[in-house]
Each structure stands twice: as structure tokens, then as C-alpha cells.
Amino acid sequence: MNFIFFSPNFPGYCTSxxxxxxxFGVNVLGIGDxxxxxxxxxLKQSLTExxxxxxxxxxxxxxxxxxxxTHKYGKIDRFESLNEHWLELEAQIRTDFNIFGTKLDFIANLKQKSKMETFFKKSGVASIPSITKLTRAKANKFIDKVGYPVVVKPNQGVGASLTYKITDTSELEQFLQTKPADVEFIMQPYIDGILQTYDGLVNRDGEIVFAASHEFPYSIMDAVNSGYHFxxxxLKEVSKEIxxxxxxxIRTYGIKERFFHLEFFRSKADGQIIALEVNMRPPGTWMTDAINYSYDMDIYxxxxxxxxxxxxxEPPTGTYYTGFASRKNHLDYEHEHEEIMQRYPYEIVHHDSITDAQSRSRGNYxxxxxxxxxxxxxxxxAYIQAVKNKVEVFS
Incomplete structure (x- = not known):
């Protein structure tokens, strides 16, 4: 098998x-900057060239x-980066070289949040209504229908960049006056819910062969906009509803031989599962390692x-709950690193700094x-993230 791994050095888990x-005997052919x-x-030892x-x-x-x-090794069997940022480029290469995998004619369904809503409806899973191509009149009409607060975010984007919770007319006006002209935004009603995920692998026949689930006490949007940690x-098992x-x-999308990372809200009001978005790549922010620690396995x-x-x-069943807690440099924490390590020497399985590219949302360490x-x-x-003179920043 000839496998081109695009940007094999980033993110770091690509080495694994x-x-x-x-x-497994694959010719791993790297392309990077x-x-x-x-x-x-x-990584050097893993790459054929x-x-x-x-x-x-x-x-x-x-x-x-x-x-x-292609000229040197023959037909290329796969072209992957396992990085959402390069989904469109990968699809273009696969289309031009007729390589197995998602092609260019389908990629918008995996990148545009407005198109994801269409697939959610087809699957029969509750989703969040949205509008695109925002104007002042269109936004006001939508808010008259759903009420404040609402969330605005790029129709196509990764993470929580340029994602805002708008609670009144003055915040709406501020957004409309300052939003980048070259970014298409969507608007959705704000859902008061717990963010939960469905993460795993679907094989070449479209069968889900492994799945895990993560829970977030508060969202990346909150971490980005408040400057707070994350x-x-x-979880050691996936809930029946998720x-x-x-x-x-996954069945509606018809995706094959890929990682998937689906995000849902579990409504605090009635427990309803509401689809948020689809990502056809490994979950980020060390979540692949969290799966390994929870299930005592090697997802790579x-x-x-x-x-x-x-x-x-046959994958093992979950044994542990694995937590991730970050800290940001500008916050004054109650406990130093040495205190944390002394208090939890057996429970802590990994600790490290976070790349600058992700630090605004994920934290610095x-x-x-x-x-x-x-x-x-x-x-x-809670111990790791305890802040001196803490002020509640989420609503």
C-alpha cells in the first residue's frame, strides 16, 4: 500500500x-513544510520518503x-492528513488522482455547518435551526422567532474561532458592524446543554467498529471568548442515546474508512440529544490519547x-474515566505544578504544554x-483549575 501522509509532523499524534x-508494511510517503x-x-523511521x-x-x-x-511508487492508495484544515485539499488530490476516499463533490457536506443540518434532518436526529447569509433584517426576523440568546459562527470553520453568543440588540449590532466581510456566518438559537461527543472509527463497509464519548462541562466558545481554561x-462507555x-x-452520511467526531448537546431542560456538527477526523485536544487511557488500548x-x-x-471495554484540564498563563491558580504532581502522582498520566496555535482555546498547559x-x-x-479570587465567567 502506498500511503501519502500530508503534514505528518503536525499535529504531533500523526507520528503514531x-x-x-x-x-504493517505500508510505504508511508510524507509531504510537509x-x-x-x-x-x-x-517519524523519520516511519517514512519511506x-x-x-x-x-x-x-x-x-x-x-x-x-x-x-505516483511515478516512483505506482498508484497511490490513500492520501490523508487526519487534519480538518486540509479536508478540501485532500479531496481535490483524491479527485485528480482517483484515490480512494472522499472526493471534491462531497466535501462541502463535511465542512459547511448549514449542510450538516440537512444530513441531521435526513437521519432523523434533532438539530439546531439556522440561517445563513446574515443581514440585519434577516437576523432580526430570526430572533423574533427564536428569541435571545443566539449564537453566530462561521458556516465553514474549525474550533470556536469567530464564534459568539449574542444576548441582546446592542451585541447584535456590534457583531453586524464588526464581522469580517469575507466570512459567511450562520446564526442559531443558543442551546443550554451539556456538550457530548461520539468519536470512533467506521470501516470500508460503513460499519462502526469502535466508538467512545467525551463530555465537556463548558464549551470551547466559552474558553475562547472568556479567556478561561478548558x-x-x-467516559468509559457511550450512552444509549448518543x-x-x-x-x-454516520449511516446517513455514508462515510467509509474514517475517524469521526460528532458533537451533540444534551439539553439541560429535557435531556434531548441535539446534533451540533460533524467532523470526519480524529477528535483533537489529546482526545485520542484520552481514549487510549480510558480503554487501555492503542487507537492509532x-x-x-x-x-x-x-x-x-475486538476493542476492550472502558475501564477508566480520563480527564483533561488546561491552565492559562494569565490566570492566577491556587496550586503550583509541583503541588498537583505530588497530590496526584498515580492519577496523572500525562502533562505538557499546548501549541501556540491552540492555546487561546485550549490553554497553555x-x-x-x-x-x-x-x-x-x-x-x-477542579483542583488543577482552582483560581484565586475566582469570578464566574459563564452564563
Whole structure:
């Protein structure tokens, strides 16, 4: 199998994917913008060959590199980055070289939030109504119908960048006057709910072969707009309601041989599961590692086995709840790093700084920790994130 891994050095977990592909006998062919000597040793050993290009978003450079690999190694079987940012470029390459996977004619359904709503309706899963191509008159008419607060966000985008909760007419006017002209926004009613995910793998036959779920006590939008820190919990089992809704959506999309990361709200008012958005890539912010810690497994190896051999070993059941708790440099925390490590030497399984590109939403430094007791995981997160003179910033 000839597998082109685009940007194999970023995000960092790509090294693990490349390593396991190589271990199964795959020609892992890298294309990236980093100098070869800066790649970590494991990644170097995992790559059959590596081509450095000047800019990852320069399609001509990517096209030429793919053409070179095709000439040297024969037909390319896969082209992947496992990074949402490159979904459209990947689809274009797959279309131009007739490579297995999502093609250009379908990619908008995975990137535009307004199109996701159409698939949610087809699947029979409740979703959030929205409007696009915002004008003042259109926004006012929508708000007259659904009421404040509302949420505005880019129709096509990653994370919570340019995502705002609007609570009154003055905030709406401020948004309309300052929003970037080159970004298409959508508006939705604000849902007071707990964010939960459905994350896993779907094989070449469209069968879900593994799934896990994460819960977020507050949203990335809150972390970005408030300047506060961020946390989540990997659950040791998937709820029946999330499982059913997730399977319906995956079946409706007809996606094959991919990671998926679906986001839902569980309404605080009545417990209803409401679809938020679809991401056909691994969950970010260390969530793949959280799955490994919760299930005592290697999701990177399982993915590679699925791609190469079209099989997956029976995955283990969840044993632990794994928490993620970040801290931001501008906040004054009650407990120093050394105190945290001394208090939870066995529970903390990983800690590290977060890349600058993600620090605004995810934090500057983060800890992962696990326990068989869900309440204990929450207590550890609270200890890590305890702030001196705390002021509540969420509503």
C-alpha cells in the first residue's frame, strides 16, 4: 500500500499513525513544510520518503509531489492528513488522482455547518435551526422567532474561532458592524446543554467498529471568548442515546474508512440529544490519547489495522474515566505544578504544554488524569483549575 501522509509532523499524534502504518508494511510517503532534520526520529523511521514543500496550501506544489510519488511508487492508495484544515485539499488530490476516499463533490457536506443540518434532518436526529447569509433584517426576523440568546459562527470553520453568543440588540449590532466581510456566518438559537461527543472509527463497509464519548462541562466558545481554561472527560462507555444518534448520522452520511467526531448537546431542560456538527477526523485536544487511557488500548494501531487489513480486533471495554484540564498563563491558580504532581502522582498520566496555535482555546498547559471514579476525575480537574479570587465567567 502506498500511503501519502500530508503534514505528518503536525499535529504531533500523526507520528503514531505513521509508525503503525509502517509496522504493517505500508510505504508511508510524507509531504510537509518542515525541514526533514526537524522531524522526530520515530517519524523519520516511519517514512519511506519525505518531500518538503514551501507552503502546504500551495496546491501546485502538493500536486507535483503527489505526481512524483505516483511515478516512483505506482498508484497511490490513500492520501490523508487526519487534519480538518486540509479536508478540501485532500479531496481535490483524491479527485485528480482517483484515490480512494472522499472526493471534491462531497466535501462541502463535511465542512459547511448549514449542510450538516440537512444530513441531521435526513437521519432523523434533532438539530439546531439556522440561517445563513446574515443581514440585519434577516437576523432580526430570526430572533423574533427564536428569541435571545443566539449564537453566530462561521458556516465553514474549525474550533470556536469567530464564534459568539449574542444576548441582546446592542451585541447584535456590534457583531453586524464588526464581522469580517469575507466570512459567511450562520446564526442559531443558543442551546443550554451539556456538550457530548461520539468519536470512533467506521470501516470500508460503513460499519462502526469502535466508538467512545467525551463530555465537556463548558464549551470551547466559552474558553475562547472568556479567556478561561478548558476541560473535558472521556467516559468509559457511550450512552444509549448518543450511540443511537451517532449511528444514524454516520449511516446517513455514508462515510467509509474514517475517524469521526460528532458533537451533540444534551439539553439541560429535557435531556434531548441535539446534533451540533460533524467532523470526519480524529477528535483533537489529546482526545485520542484520552481514549487510549480510558480503554487501555492503542487507537492509532487500531486505525492502521483497519486501513491496511480491513479488520479491527475486538476493542476492550472502558475501564477508566480520563480527564483533561488546561491552565492559562494569565490566570492566577491556587496550586503550583509541583503541588498537583505530588497530590496526584498515580492519577496523572500525562502533562505538557499546548501549541501556540491552540492555546487561546485550549490553554497553555494541560494535564490528563484517570480514575475508575467519575467524581474523583471531576475533583482532580477542579483542583488543577482552582483560581484565586475566582469570578464566574459563564452564563
Amino acid at each position: 499513525f505513521c509508525f503503525h502504518l509502517k509496522s 518542515a525541514d526533514y532534520h526537524t522531524l522526530n526520529e520515530t 519525505y518531500i518538503k514543500i514551501d507552503r502546504l496550501d500551495n496546491y501546485d506544489e502538493v500536486l507535483r509531489a503527489t505526481g512524483y510519488y 476541560s473535558y472527560y472521556c 450511540e443511537e444518534a451517532g449511528r444514524r448520522i 494501531r487500531i486505525w492502521a489495522d483497519m486501513v491496511v487489513h480491513h479488520q479491527v480486533e 494541560a494535564y490528563q488524569f484517570r480514575s475508575t471514579d467519575y467524581d474523583e476525575v471531576k475533583r482532580i480537574a
